[in-house]
Amino acid sequence: MRGLRFASASAGVTAVLLLGGCVAGPPANIDTPPPALPGSFYNAPSADVSANVAALLPQDDPAFASLAAVMLDNSPTLAEAIARIERARAASDRAGANRLPLVGGSASVEATRTNPAQFGTNFPSTVSIDTERVSYGASLTASWDPDLFGRLRAQERAAIARIDAAGADAAGVRLALLAEVAGAVVDWRTLAAREAALEQDLVAAETLVTLADIRERSGIAPGFDRVRAEAAAEASRSRIAALPAERARLLGQLVTLTAQPAAIVRSALDQPAPDVAAPAPPAAVPSDLLTGRPDVLAAAARLAASDADLYAVAAQRFPRLDLSAALGLLAFDIGGLFASDAITGSVGGSLLAPLLDFGRIEAEIDGAEADKRIAFQAYRGAVFTALGDAEAGYGLVDAADRALAIAERERASNERSARLAEVRYRAGLSDFLTVLDARRNADTSGERAATARGQARRARVILWQALGGDQASAAAATP
Structure with a gap:
């Protein structure tokens, strides 16, 4: 008889497995070929250039060092990204716990009262009914899904992949914030260089005003020369007066980035910076982006999670x-609670298989397949976005360096021309209009050279971010 029951149970299990297999169908397979990348960047320097990615940041500037450290400790944006890592880690812990048995316990006290009339009135006199009863109970329960087909294991893998994605997102936020701080510091130093050039222009223009005034008083030059010289001086003053507005914008940006009062930010910016040349751009290959860019790593982790x-x-x-x-x-x-007769127990198992779900599971599979296609295209998009950013970064550095070299030559040439025109004017060999034109060209070229120098440093910050930063800066800021 026992063998018959076992055979019947085995037949039932086999039938359930077979019917479940009818619903199963072929396994889903979404092809995700790796994107084809070129062997080198179009505008990258030769591989023998001795440079590193970290040098692209203004690490020699004490203002950047101070503000970057403060930002990493206090930025709300970075703290939010780190909290997202914790949330992903909690989801992973839950997915892992789902694979383990669930054990629970309970205790109860139950009192019941029964109305004897509900049983009728024809009971023998020898039969009595206990109308009030109190029961005491305690139990320990356990349940477990052995995960025969890997559903829970797959959910745990997806949760772990989302931790990696959240970590890469945090690294991307860290990278972007460092780039913004570096860019703001470079812009601040550029404003200082522009102001210094304009101050020199103002001194030269005021010298011409004094010279024109002396010649006017001596009767050897018309008063119109002095008026034109004063107009040139006012032009320099006007450009100097426009700089505080740009400083206020940069100060506000750094207050937002560092979550610090303006006084602390300003004291950091007031530290003197060494005058160093812009570093050479490092050589890199496109495949480096797959391991260095946080957005690419995050997209790859999300693709793994979708799989x-x-x-x-x-x-x-x-x-x-x-x-x-x-x-x-x-x-x-209470006294009988620990007697041997009070012990109760049960052991069981259940097998649930989909038989006729009328396309519900297949619809979920279709949705998951679409999600994986979306994740794959997002990954491809991140790869080619990184490739485009790096190409643009190298091209920007190259163009900025060329523009800086031309601006430096232009400034030197215009300064010589202005000095020569002034000497000739003092000797009576040139008119004042020639001197003013030469001075005006020298003034504007000095400010352009300062701007070009700042743009060359700014281009290197952009390239640093495009390449994914150095390994230390690009690492996820996990707690």
Whole structure:
């Protein structure tokens, strides 16, 4: 008889497995070929250039060092990104715990009162009914899904991949914030260089005003020369007066980035910076972006998560086995609670398989397949965005360096021309209009050279961010 029951149970399990297999169908397979990348960047320097990515940041500037350290400690944006890592880690812990048995316990006291009339009135006189009863119970229960077809394991893999994605996102936020701080510091130093050039222009223009005034008083030059010289001086003053507005914008940006009062930010910016040449851009290859760019790493992690999600959804087509057990005590008085007769228990298992779901699971699989295609295209987009940023960064550095070299030559040439025109004017060999034109060209070229120098440094910050930063700066800021 026992063998017959076992055979019947085995036949039932086999039937459930076979019917579940009918719902299963072929496994989902979404092709995700790696994007084809060129062997080198179009505008990158030769591989024998001795340079490193970290040098692209203004690390020699004490203002950047101070503000970057403060930003990393206090930025709300970075703290939010780190909190997202913690949330992803909690989800992963939950997914891992789902693979383990669930054990619970309970205790109860229950009092019941019964109306004897509900049993009728034809009871023999020797039969009595206890109308009030109190029961005492305690139990320990356990249940476990052995995960025969890997559904829970796939969910855990997806959760772990999302931790990696959150970590890469935090690294991307860190990278962007460092680039913004570096760019703001470079712009601040550029404003200082522009102001110094304009101050020199103002001194030269005021010298011409004094010279024109002397010649006017001596009767050897018309008063119109003095008026034109004063107009040139006012032009320099006007450009100097426009600089505080740009400083206020940069100060506000750094207050937002560092979450510090303006006084602290300004004291950091007031530190003197060494005058060093812009570093050479480092040589890199496109494949470096796949391991250095946080956005690419985050997209790759999300692609891995979507693959695991697809596996977990597809595993719903197969039967699910649940094992359960319970061990308890039940007595109707406190004294009998620990007697051997009070012990109760049960052990069981259930097998659930989808038979006719009318396309519900297949619809979920189709959705998971679409999610994986979306994640793959997002990954491809991140790769080619990184490639485009790096190409643009190298091209920007190259163009900025060329523009700086031309601006420096132009400034030197215009300064010589202005000095020569002034000497000739003092000797009576040139008119004042020639001197003013030469001075005006020298003034504007000095400010342009300062701007070009700042743009060359700014281009290097952009390239640093495009390449994913150096390994220390690009690492996720995990707690």
